[in-house]
Amino acid sequence: MNAATPLPGGYHADFLDLQVPMPMPAEGTVIRDLPYTHFTVLLEPVRRLALVTGVNIDGDQLVDVSRGDEWHLDSRIPINEQTGEAVYANNDLDRGHLVRRRDPVWGDASTAQQANVDTFAYTNAAPQAGAFNQSKILWLGLEDHILTYARRNRNRISVFTAPVLSTDDPVYRGVGIPQSFWKIAAWTTTIDGATVLQAAGFVLDQRPQLSDLDLDTLRAQAFITGTPPPLGPYRTFQVPIRDIAGLTDLDLVALSDADVLVPVSDVRKDTGNRELWAELSDMSGVHLQGI
Numbered sequence: 397m398n399a400a401t402p403l404p405g406g407y408h409a410d411f412l413d414l415q416v417p418m419p420m421p422a423e424g425t426v427i428r429d430l431p432y433t434h435f436t437v438l439l440e441p442v443r444r445l446a447l448v449t450g451v452n453i454d455g456d457q458l459v460d461v462s463r464g465d466e467w468h469l470d471s472r473i474p475i476n477e478q479t480g481e482a483v484y485a486n487n488d489l490d491r492g493h494l495v496r497r498r499d500p501v502w503g504d505a506s507t508a509q510q511a512n513v514d515t516f517a518y519t520n521a522a523p524q525a526g527a528f529n530q531s532k533i534l535w536l537g538l539e540d541h542i543l544t545y546a547r548r549n550r551n552r553i554s555v556f557t558a559p560v561l562s563t564d565d566p567v568y569r570g571v572g573i574p575q576s577f578w579k580i581a582a583w584t585t586t587i588d589g590a591t592v593l594q595a596a597g598f599v600l601d602q603r604p605q606l607s608d609l610d611l612d613t614l615r616a617q618a619f620i621t622g623t624p625p626p627l628g629p630y631r632t633f634q635v636p637i638r639d640i641a642g643l644t645d646l647d648l649v650a651l652s653d654a655d656v657l658v659p660v661s662d663v664r665k666d667t668g669n670r671e672l673w674a675e676l677s678d679m680s681g682v683h684l685q686g687i
Contacts, residue, residue, distance in 0.1 A: 407450035413591045416554050418450045419646040428473050432514035433507060434500035438551040439562075441477040441575025443572055443625070444475045445522050446558045448646065449494045455543040455551035458510035459501055460658045467491060467516045480518050481572050489622050491525030492577075494557045499539055523573050523624075525602045531630035534676060535600050537641070538579060538632075540594065541679045546583035553583045560599075560643050566625035573604045573625055578640045580651055593654040596684060597637035633673045634683055657683050 418436060421427065427447055428439040435451035469478050484491050484679045495514060500511040514520070525532075528592040539555055546553050559574030577600040584591050601613050637655045657672070676682060 401534070405434070407434075407460070408452055411452040411554055412549065412552060412582065413446055415581050416593065416650070419448050419556055419580075419644075419651070421447060425492065428477065428519075430470060430472065430517075430519055431522075432495075432517065433511035434498070434502065435495045435511075435514070435520075437494075437513050437517075437519045439473070439477065439519050441563060442452050443561050444477055444479040445561060445571075446494055446519060446559065447644075448556060448558050448590065449520065450556045451495045451499045451558075452555065453499045453539060453543065453553050453555060454502045455546075455553075456460070457502035458498065459503070459505065461501055461509055461512045463497065464512065464516065466513075467518055467521070468518050470519050470548060473519075478518050479521070479523075479571050483569050484630070485521060488526035489523045489573075489624050491518075491521040494520050494559075494577075495555075495575065496536065496539060498601070498629035499555065510574065522577070523568075523571070524577075525627035526628065529647070531632050531677075532559045533600075534678065535577075535579075535630060536683070537679065538598060539621045541682060542581045542593070546585075548586065549584045553581050556580045558644070568624050572636070576580050576601045576643075578643065580637055580640065581653065582651060593650070594638060594656050594684075595654040596650045596656055597635050597640050597651075598676075599633045599635050599643075601631045601633065602629075632676045634676060634681070635670070635673045639673070656685060 407418055409415050413638060426441060428441055430437040430439060435449060437446050438448040440447040441674065465598055469480055495515055497515045501508045542553055545553060557579045560576045560578060564573060579598045580595055582595040584593055634657060636657055637648055638654040641652060674681060
């Protein structure tokens with residue numbers, strides 16, 4: 397099944413009170429720019445997964461629509477550039493929404509319905525661990541938590557999400573299975589009469605908590621038996637946005653400058669040192685107050 401024709405527009409950089417452009421890869425990187433209703437996917441056609449997604453969320457206009465579950469390919473790009481049903485069939489991998497289903501579902505009835513359909517494009521999915529645990533609930537609820545905080549900004553936020561596409565990702569059915577995902581939420585607030593951009597960054601880690609030997613053995617068994625590679629329980633961290641830039645090679649300077657987790661001057665240039673990564677067990681640990 398192919399995607400219905402999306403409404404024009406996609407992600408809008410001017411949705412908030414300040415310009416917040418989509419994070420972009422280095423010049424010369426091949427991507428497929430796919431606008432949908434209230435969100436955009438920048439697809440990496442070799443990995444066949446999103447390099448970046450960006451969605452505008454208007455919390456005052458969110459609409460409840462019937463979920464549906466009709467995943468579809470996007471007819472605007474070749475099938476061999478998309479990760480489709482073959483990766484998810486007959487296993488415990490989830491089609492993990494990158495742009496969360498309800499986030500772009502706002503506006504009038506027809507627009508909201510189209511946005512709901514658009515989120516079920518395979519370009520907006522990535523393989524994730526199937527087990528639904530508390531940390532997965534935490535990951536899925538971050539947008540709601542930040543929307544509540546952002547009510548001073550007309551209840552609007554923009555959110556960017558994607559898998560971390562690493563050369564170390566285990567390959568299953570011809571697709572590299574991401575071991576981690578990142579998310580950045582951005583909003584504006586007023587400080588001393590001036591409109592200020594604020595942002596918060598998060599990483600979801602689904603690597604198995606195993607020794608290297610065990611992991612190598614399980615990956616070898618997965619290759620032989622054709623089963624998915626092992627995935628661990630979700631672990632969610634709030635992290636400096638500059639560290640996400642280091643993981644993804646994306647231009648996140650503007651968002652990093654707005655990071656509420658730590659003052660920019662205090663963030664290490666060495667993104668391999670993760671002492672500022674704060675593991676979250678519930679929403680009370682999320683840091684949204686600027687320092």
